[in-house]
Amino acid sequence: MNADDRIGGYRRISRREFLGLGAAGTGLLLLAGCGGGETGGGGPVTLNALFMKQAAYSDADVKSMTEQFQKQNPNIKVNLTFVAYEALHDKIVAAAPAGTYDTVLVDVIWPAEFASKKMIVDITDRFPESERSRIFGGALKTTEYQNSYYGVPWILDTKYFFYNKEMLGKAGVAPPDTWEAVVQAARALKSNGVVEYPLVWSWAQAEALMCDYATLLGAYGGQFFDEGGKPAFNTGGGLQALEFMRMTLDEELSNPASTESLEEDVRRIVSQGEAAMALNWTYMFALANDPNESQVAGQIEIAHTPQGPAGAPGVNGSMGMAVSNGSQYQDEAWKYIEFMTSQKVQNQYAELSLPIWKSSYEEKEVVEALPQVVPVAREQLNDMILRPIVPQYNEVSQDMQVEIQRALTGDKTPKQALDDAAKSVESATQGY
């Protein structure tokens, strides 16, 4: 085309030229698409990475980590997508056949499913024992399935016990360290009129409910499955845990909104000073004590989960980064994961999510970022309970969520609900 033909010259483009332009454009797009596929090595590469939008690292943290990575690797560009945790699993599933994302963030409960369906890549060879031994055991479990590794742990987290020290002080009770004491403290807070509902939980029909239930099940010495792989949560500690939950609602010690709340709701309610005690992830500590985010800044303390008759485990809520099977650029994706999970980067952003690396907890940078949290974390992170590792976990979890909620909303007794849950879980894990 000569200069006179340019669109800027206000010359009308004929239809044939227009079609030609369209065809040329399409051709270019196709070329670009193909060109991308051919360059495995040095050429510019664009990765698509899927992350979640709540708890642990904030969107801003992930963006600034990624910018650092791009500066070090000018040939790799990373597009970030953030979705709510509740949408993350289904997004990974729906995008898997198309290979939309090169790296995905996977929760501790998914590797069994994703690995057995070959959605994420076995990276055991790239992830040597020398590296693994420097990582917390609980974190490593996040991406392990049948003795292989399907990703690198990135978020090492558990639900801690948070309390509002000023409220407890007003009611004249000491910070509780057993669930028994939590109930007594809650009764005192309620009868003294300090707060109407001393406890709030994330008991909506979601994975958050399973996290709280697992914590209590562990404290009461229950088990999800027995040795033979049959559901065992409907007896002993599993049943006592649900009875405890129901009792706190019946006595109106727990906020009735708990059955529609997620972790973020818990954080907001605690931050508004409308609850005195709650379980939540590490990230709540910084935010609930941030005057911009909270009306009770400076009053929220973090502690080991309270003791039950059988112990005080925290639920393992770690997450890892995995390379998706459909990715065209698995080497580059691995490079990105290596960077994001590296000790240096994790130490730098420790405030909202603690590193997976054992030695980080001795480092000034980390300890000073969260002086109150690190000592608690060092103990709690060695005392964690896992949710069941089965490929059908999603179904198991949904069946349990529904029945637990039926007990919480008064439809069924805890025993009846868990018996019914055990029945459907058994048929789900047997397959059809």
Next chain:
Amino acid sequence: MARAKARVGGAFRQGRIALILLLPSLVVVFGIIVYPLLRTLYTSLFAVNSAFPGRYPFVGLGNYLQALERAEFWGAILRTAYFTFSTTFLEVVLGILLGLLLNVEFRGRWLLRSIVILPWALPTVVNGAMWRWILNPEYGALNALLTQLHIIPDYRSWLGTPWMALNMVVVADVWKMTPLAAFFVLAALQTIPRDLYEAAWVDGAGRLRAFFSITLPLLTPTILIILVLRTMEAFKVFDIIYVMTRGGPANGTQTIAYYTYVEAFSNQLFGYGAALAYIIALFILFFAVIYMRLLRRGEVEY
């Protein structure tokens, strides 16, 4: 003879041109409607448990039978039926009342007409998020309003129990879809000739009598159309549930479409999900046939 031959040739040429011209739309129709439909039917006959293509065991109608055996399926159908019936009923009744109001001459009617259409213009996702905020137990507007008017003594959890949550989703849907019904009614009202009413006046009929003897019968075809549209839409309800409650609490708001989604995408039982999708389609087809018959009978002449 020669003429006839030319005509045949012409028709043939025309037919070919028509075919060429229709080709793009045929490709589109087959590509995005017929192919997925058949593909889903095919999938529903296999125990597909992953999103990847591959070999899966053939189970025949096993997925369909399994659905019919499951309590969760029937629970979801019942909830969907309740949702469909109550939203459609409320939307039609409120839609008629609103339509009548908007048809009356008064000052600022144009303003009211434009405001009323707003809820319908909102994307469902926005509507769902908005109602979730309104119904929030801690800082929601509804709790504040009702306690300040002393209608309820203290804050309630609106989405925290199954039955209440289902009804709240109904409220949100009715709020959004009533304007559509109202505008259908309004359009129909404007086609009813005034002299019918004048004749009724002369015969000494009051307003109520005129409404039941003239307005309502003449609105019947429109009401039927609203019923058809809304029943089918409501039966497939998904997005507002996804945003407001995600099917909870205790599956109390899990409708059949949501159940299908969960089984297919969360549990990766794509074969079972495809079977459920076909069952939904059959239900809707059933409604469609009934309504079509009613509609054909409901033709009115002035």
